[in-house]
Amino acid sequence: MNNQKKWKLLLQDYRFREKTPAISTDGRNPFENDYGRLISSAPIRRLQDKTQVFPLEQSDYIRTRLTHSLEVSYIASSIGQSIENILINKKQIDPKYKGYLSSLLRVSGLVHDLGNPPFGHFGEEAVKKFFKDYFKSQEFIDYEKLVQNENKSDAPILNIFEKADFENFDGNVQTLRILSKLYYFGDEFGYNLTYSTLASCIKYPSNSVKGNLGKNKNIRKKKFGYFVTEKEIFKTLNKHLKLNNKRSPIVYLMESADDIAYSAADIEDGVKLKIIDIYDVRKIFKKNLSKNKKIVIAELDELIEKHEKGEFDESIVIQKFRIFTQRLMISNIIETFEKNYDLIMNGDLEYEIIDVSNASDIRAAYKQLQYIVFDDKNIVKKEIAGWEAIYGLLKILVKASQSPNFKKEGNTYESRIYKLISSSHRFVYERVEKYENQEYKKLQMITDFISGMTDTYAITLYQELKGIKL
Structure with a gap:
């Protein structure tokens, strides 16, 4: 299948059941319809009191999982608009689908962290540790060994896939379950979202046994993407969208928006809470930048100079610096997407887009600052x-x-x-x-x-x- 046909397939309004007929004046595309189904629902609202970086933070300035998701949603949509214009001009996307890619990325960004437990990634670790301890303390027997045993008893039995689901619990995987099943709204189809929206939240299209291989050459197996209860849902999405057990192109773009949003925003929040200051930022960036050192340090020095003259306070400096670096990262994401277009469309790019872009050093510098912030007592x-x-x-x-x-x-x-x-x-x-x-x-x-x-x-x-x- 060529890329034009892939885009046509990705931008179609396919769902697990036919949606309720829209009113005649409804001008939304399928993915704006998905956004509308989500935005007023309880799982989205609960993100307001879920940790992004700073748990139970009382300051209303600091980002929560909800405000982070809204930022990712906007950045993803913005990237989508730029890429869509390029692809329409190159006749890769039919002009009648104008706005669809941007809307798909907008809804993908909104839901990308929907399954995260309380207290973020540390909460994930607590769930995983509990079940590893629990299974060690129980006489759980692999189901395969008991197939011929008529007396299966009343002992709890989990097979290796079922146990691995809990021992490797991941918020990304929980997102698919929420979207496709847990949000009950009158039938078993949950929100009844489009296939492409659901596929966009599956970052690692493997089960919990074949996935979770860590940082190896197959990025799609770094973690896993679906529980055994959602296996058939995954198979339907994979078959219909012809993904061949690889990532949807939308995943790469949404992931880029997430990288851009959280890397810079976490540091802005850290400065606001006085965990680090703008001089720490300059020191770390100067040490870690390579390709973008001259332009980035020059911008930061100009902002610091205005701060020292009393024109800007520190929070304005870091906000303006965040915007400047995010703009650089976005432009590099779009450029790198073009360069790696066929690999991404086939799901064969084995890295995050930001890591093979010319803005990889900006991301790396922010990551070094994050280590300082995350270690705050x-x-x-x-x-x-x-x-x-x-x-x-x-x-x-x-x-x-x-x-x-x-x-x-x-x-x-x-x-x-x-x-x-x-x-x-x-x-x-x-x-x-x-x-x-x-x-x-x-x-x-x-x-x-x-x-x-x-x-x-x-x-x-x-x-x-x-x-x-x-």
Whole structure:
């Protein structure tokens, strides 16, 4: 399939079921329709109280997961507009699809972190560590070894794929589950988004056993992309969009927007909180820049000079510097996309676009600054508190789930724990999720519930259940 046909396929309005008919005056394209389905929903709103970098931060200036997602959405849309104009001029995209790529990237940026648990990546680590500890303490037996054994007993059984889903839990993978299943809106199709929007959130199109290989030559296997419960959804997307178990081109572009947004914004927030200052920024950039040293340091020196003259305060300096470097990165992303066009369209580029662009040194400099910010003691203390809450909640709920009384009927301790789980997650568990392994389903419902919490709710619920706060 040539690239023109690939774009035509990617920009079509394919969904798992036919959408509700639009009113005659609705001028939205399919991906603007997707954005509308998402923007007012609870999973999006909960991002307002989920950590970007600074957990439970009281300052309303500092970014949350929601404000970060909105920034990624806009940057992705902006990149999409520029690339779309180039591709239309080169007759790669039909002019009748003008605006579609930008809209697709806009919605992809909005949802890219939707599945992140409370306390961000540290929260992911807490989930993974809990299940690694839990499976070590249980006599879990691989299902394949018991196929011929009629007496499978009542012992909980998970196969290697099911165990790996929990031991390698990842917010990116949870995003696909939320979008395709957990947001129940009258049927089993969730938001009923377009195939291309769903595929755009699958950064690593492998299962949890064949993926998670770390930084090897196959970027698509660095982590994994779908749980066993969403395997058939992945297969449908992969087959229909002809992705050949590789990344959608949209993934590369959305990932670039994410890199541009968070690398610069995290440092802006760090300066605002006085963890670092503009002189730290200059020192690190001067040390780590190569290709862009002259132009970037000249811009920063000019801004610092105005600060020292009293024209700008430090927050204005870092904001203007962030905008300047983001502009450089965006232009380099577009240029690198053109240079690697066929590789990206085929899903064969084995690096992030930013890392093979001429702006890779800017990204590297920001990353060095991030290490300083992330090691701030106030951040570390709150992350540890978040870890304890997530690990502790999993321990309470999973232990209760081992009892036959873990159900809505009854007045036992375990039934009360069951009733603590949100009604929407219980409904999906009881009525929507068709996966056969009940033990896996129970653990997944618990993980769905806890990973969907906001930072504040997770801390509060844990304190309440432990009697620390009533």
